[in-house]
Amino acid sequence: MRTVLRRPDFRLLFGALLASMAAESVLLLALAIWVKDLTGSDGLAGATIFAIIAPMTLAPLVGWVVDRYRRRPFFVAANLGTAMLLTPLFAVRDRGDVWIIYVVAALYGLSYLTLSATLSGLIRQLVPSELLADANGALQTVRQGLRLGGPLAGAALYAAVGGWLLAALAMTGFVTAAVVVGTMRVAEATPPPATLRWPAELGAGLRHLAAEPALRRALLGYGLGSLVMGFSESLIFAYVDQGLGRDAAFVGVLVAVQGVGGLVGGLLSPAVVRRTGELGALAAGVTFFGPAALALAWPDLRLGVLALLLAGVSLPLTLVGLTTLIQRRTPAGLLGRVTAASEAMVSAPQAASIGAGALLVNVLDYRLLFVVVGVVTTAAGAWLWHGRRLSPPPVLPPTAPPPLVPAPRRPTERLTPGPTR
Incomplete structure (x- = not known):
């Protein structure tokens, strides 16, 4: 960085x-x-x-x-x-x-x-x-x-x-x-005028996401994980209340622990992208959420702290992997539409899962729901990891060799040949 x-x-x-x-x-x-x-x-x-x-x-x-x-x-x-x-x-x-x-x-x-x-x-x-x-x-x-x-x-x-x-x-x-x-x-050229009718222009971002294999796999895998990740917004309150027997205000402590994990994940994410590619980083982020959720199914504070740290690490890995993939795989003239469309495609499942989690936690054991979250996100992360070759690690530019320095000339040497005797 x-x-x-x-x-x-x-x-x-x-x-x-x-x-x-x-x-x-x-x-x-x-x-x-x-x-x-x-x-x-x-x-x-x-x-x-x-x-x-x-x-x-x-x-x-x-x-x-x-x-x-x-x-x-x-x-x-x-x-x-x-x-x-x-x-x-x-x-x-x-x-x-x-x-x-x-x-x-x-x-x-x-x-x-x-x-x-x-x-x-x-x-x-x-x-x-x-x-x-x-x-x-x-x-x-x-x-x-x-x-x-x-x-x-x-x-x-x-x-x-x-x-x-x-x-x-x-x-x-x-x-x-x-x-x-x-x-x-910033040296910027004026964007060219639209060449398609406005319905086609509006849908160009979605068409690009569907046509590009790495982006398509990224959004399908992340979207699948997002369908259950939002459960945790309600489940964490049940974990603190029913599992740990603490006041709801203790959730703030766990959120702070997750924030520490987020700092670590943000610092590590560029190195993960360089080693595994953008899809690899996204897969790691989604997968890490799986064992974190499974650990929260067992109400133990020490295990919960480790789980929240791991969940914190997963978020920046996921976002850096997806954002960098979009930037590298999208033409400049489409980047606004593709970014906005991807935000919507991720946020919609998350919003639905937050609402579903708020309802399900009232009728099902929170531990069972954490198990569901863990299994689904682990499966989604494994599927993303299987396709990581669609976005290989970026190739860094070669380091320029040091300039050649001529050897020191002896006093009797000449730079150009003189007449021979």
Whole structure:
């Protein structure tokens, strides 16, 4: 990672994303807490997360718009737009204003999808192909680190200063990201005009994902694992309550443990991509979730800590493998649509599994459900690993040999032959 961080252009982008990711990490949980505070309803608070996920259905349209513009100015405009869409939160006063939070949450979900699609293309323009995994790994390391304290910091700030000031702090983060990226100098050509009718243009990203063998296998395998991974969002509460006999607040401790694993996974992910390829890294990430879930079926705290560490390692491996694969296997003019479509194809099964897990944990033993999660994710990871040859490890450019230095000339030697006697 140190190699990619030595690049001045990437360091600027890295600093900008640090500001925007910090804003994101403190904002998401605070919106749900705000709804809970105003209404007293757990269900209405949970609906805030659904409002953020719902715009994923617009992924083809979002990706098409992103591909019509140059990445850097569009990324600047999207960050400024994200800051502006938070301003309605200053009008929230009581329970009757909860709808404003839902609207802002939905618009934020749309903005998140837009920024992700734009960022993927911007990183590809700034970083050579052989360093893409390092760039994605560095960003995932920061994201996982922020997850250690970001949500708790957001909740604490909301309790201390209220939602309005928290919204102002989040706006500052997005504006900072826009200003920093605005100072970058990136050579970008204007995207060519669309050549197909708009329905074909919108579906081009999905068609590329279906036609490219490595991408197709990646999304099918990861999608299968995602169908059950979301169960753990509800199962972890049952594990703490029924298994460990502790208060629900102890979940925060386990989430912090998982965050430590995420830091380790983010640091290791570039090396895993270089040794096994993008599909290999994705397979390792999905597979690691299997034994972690199986270990949580046995209520023992020491085993649970190891399981949460392993689950934390799995997430950045999965995301770095998939993101780098998309960047390397997608033409630049399609990257926005392909990134947005892949986000939707992964998020939809996850959202469905979160809802299913919330229902199933009330009728089935949580230990049985953890076993199901472990078996399915292990099988999905093994299937992905079997196809890892579809994305071999990247070939690093050869190291240039040292320049030849002529041997020192003796005083009697001449550089050109003289007359012979």
